[in-house]
Amino acid sequence: MRRPLHCWPLVCLIACSGPDAPDAAVCRDVVVRLCQSAAAYSCVAVQLDLGLSCEATLLQRTGCEDDAFAFTAPTRERVLECREVLLSRGMSTDHPPACADATRFLTGCPDVAGFFRGSQP
Amino acid sequence: MKRLWAAVLMMAVGCAPLDVERRTERGPLLRTWSQEKALNERIPFATTQVQWPRLTLAFSSSDICRTEQHGEYAEDIISMHGNTGAAAEVSSGGVLAVLGGTLLVGRSLFSDTPNRSAIDEQGRYGASSRDVATGWGLGLLIVGVPAVVAGIVQVSRSGETRETRKRAELLSLREVPCEPKRVDGVVELAGGPGPQPPPRLTLNGALVLTADEIQRLSFSGLALDGTPVTLEEEDLDRLETFRTCATLLATPVDPQALAGEARSRPDRLRMKRELARGCTTLPGAPAQPLLEAIEGALGSTAL
Known part of the structure; x- marks a missing residue:
């Protein structure tokens, strides 16, 4: 893992970052955020064609339950860019996004939405 | 870094x-030290001397010497x-x-x-x-x-x-006339209520006025060649005493009149007695008979 030396030590006073999270972790973070709350789930369930088991369906559909998972299309950078709207309430997954943010995630990034819908790019 | x-x-x-x-x-x-210097401002001075019935005004020109006392x-x-x-x-x-x-x-x-x-x-x-x-x-x-x-x-x-x-600090400052030189010139007797007396010439730096003259002259200040003359306080007092005594001693002593005045205006007579006592300080002034007559008049009134 690469250590983020560029922010050490002063930035650590407030918000220092750790190493890069693997693609699988980033993917699972998005899945958790979309499925964690009923509000977000209700907004994305139809568009993502989800069943009753939101997390299990998305993890299986994207393949990111495997720790060796890596983004190809869309790329990691694209997923991270689209994920930003889901972070409006904080970095931690303890703070799930609102319905509006989840909707903007899907409508603003159709390619990423397609990835989570299971359709081929 | x-x-x-x-x-x-x-x-x-x-x-x-x-x-x-x-x-x-x-x-x-x-330590302390003194510093003396002349200001090079010569001004006329006059001193008075009395030998009844004459008053002599001696004129001189003196510089002002400043004496400064400094302390450290x-x-x-x-x-x-x-x-x-x-x-x-x-x-x-x-x-x-x-x-x-x-x-x-x-x-x-x-x-x-x-x-x-x-x-x-x-x-x-x-x-x-x-x-x-x-x-x-x-x-x-x-x-x-x-x-x-x-x-x-x-x-x-x-x-x-x-x-x-x-x-260093200036402790005291004193300015006194110094280096006097006798001077002659035209003396003006000015400042009186009456007509100004004619100017007079000094002789050997002096002007002599008699008691009779000074009775008639009306002046309050002196000028030598147009410059006001400074008299020290002692000389001013002597000049005023001479002028007062010239008037006081000009009248003959009349015991009866003094006795009448002692009865009618005793305060005025007591004041006259003080003036007569002042006249006894002038060398040669015949004030003693007048003083004794006043004392006698006041004494008889008291009895």
Whole structure:
């Protein structure tokens, strides 16, 4: 893992970052955020064609339950860019996004939405 | 990097202000000396001499000599350096530095595992507890150490310094006529209520006035060649006494009139008695008969 030396030590006073999270972790973070709350789930369930088991369906559909998972299309950078709207309430997954943010995630990034819908790019 | 930290530390310490309170204490008198100098401003003076029935005004031109008395003192300038916030600065800085140092020394006790519960916008995990502790430790040291050093420097620089210097002071100033020279000229007797008397020439620096003349002359000041003449207080008194006695002694002594005046206006007669006593101070003035007659009139009234 690469250590983020560029922010050490002063930035650590407030918000220092750790190493890069693997693609699988980033993917699972998005899945958790979309499925964690009923509000977000209700907004994305139809568009993502989800069943009753939101997390299990998305993890299986994207393949990111495997720790060796890596983004190809869309790329990691694209997923991270689209994920930003889901972070409006904080970095931690303890703070799930609102319905509006989840909707903007899907409508603003159709390619990423397609990835989570299971359709081929 | 080390130079940068050193510069920051120097600025933090060097810019620490110190309150300075100065007071001056006067020491003992070391020496005194006099300084004399002429002002080169010659002005006419006159002195008076009486030998009844004549008054002699002697004129002279004198310079003004200024005599300055100086003293030299030892003077202590005491400067009190201090800063009321220095102790608080050492205390608070020390607490911060100790806290920061403890965090740095004990950083290995914190977990080096990244915070996997959060992934930021760039896709990175949160910092490990060890990194956060290291950052806070360094930050507290950066704030605390300069505060401690600055506080210690301020405390060490506080105290009292004493500087002694000599100070000269003018103790007294006296201006007196000096280097008199006899002068001749035209004397004007001016300032009286009546017509101005004609000017008179001095002879050998003197002007003689008789008692008869001075009765008729009306003047309050003297001028020599147009320049006002200065008379010292003693000479002015003598001139006024001579003028008063010239009038007082011109009238023959009449005991009966004095007795009548003693009955009708005793206060006025008592005042006349004082004037007659003043006339006895003039050399040659025949004031004694008048004085005795007044005493006699007042004495008979009292009986």
